[in-house]
Amino acid sequence: MRITLVTVGKIKEKFFVQAIAEYSKRLSRYCKLEIIEVADEKTPDKASEALELQIKEKEGERILKSIKDDSYVIALAIEGKMRSSEELAARIEKLGIGGESHLTFVIGGSLGLAPAVLNRADEKLSFSPMTFPHQLMRVILLEQIYRSYRIINHEPYHK
Numbered sequence: 001m002r003i004t005l006v007t008v009g010k011i012k013e014k015f016f017v018q019a020i021a022e023y024s025k026r027l028s029r030y031c032k033l034e035i036i037e038v039a040d041e042k043t044p045d046k047a048s049e050a051l052e053l054q055i056k057e058k059e060g061e062r063i064l065k066s067i068k069d070d071s072y073v074i075a076l077a078i079e080g081k082m083r084s085s086e087e088l089a090a091r092i093e094k095l096g097i098g099g100e101s102h103l104t105f106v107i108g109g110s111l112g113l114a115p116a117v118l119n120r121a122d123e124k125l126s127f128s129p130m131t132f133p134h135q136l137m138r139v140i141l142l143e144q145i146y147r148s149y150r151i152i153n154h155e156p157y158h159k
């Protein structure tokens, strides 16, 4: 299975970079992982709704360009479907069995995802009603994908 993460902006904080590197290494046993970082837009402290939408749309165009046509897209969105770790593992396994060989997970920038990206998504996944910073979301998502593969392979992992 190919797994691609499409994300917005570069991560500078060393602790996030280290955690991402660690989970990417662990995941390399199970899938072909690629992380694509599209450029983010500068966001002023105070922006009108119209400007915020413009910013999300610009970032959204870059996100859409980096998604392969034949890929199954899972957008991370607070309003998406919540799943337990076991349910996410079962979903990934079922998609693979059903013939999906390339999953793309999309994480929005600080303002979130543009409507066009949410429309392109085949499904939306929520990690809770809380808002997480996109840098931390990347780490949490990688850990949950790793946990999914451990569950799929009946391998032990922390409960």
Ligand SMILES: C[S@@+](CC[C@H](N)C(=O)[O-])C[C@H]1O[C@@H](n2cnc3c(N)ncnc32)[C@H](O)[C@@H]1O
Pocket: 075, 076, 077, 078, 106, 107, 108, 109, 110, 111, 112, 113, 125, 126, 127, 128, 129, 130, 131, 132, 133, 134, 137
């Ligand atoms: C800082 S959040 C954006 C917040 C924005 N107000 C929104 O409602 O999307 C950045 C990105 O992280 C992801 N994200 C943050 N919290 C999430 C959650 N609880 N569940 C799923 N994705 C989340 C989403 O992809 C979001 O676009």
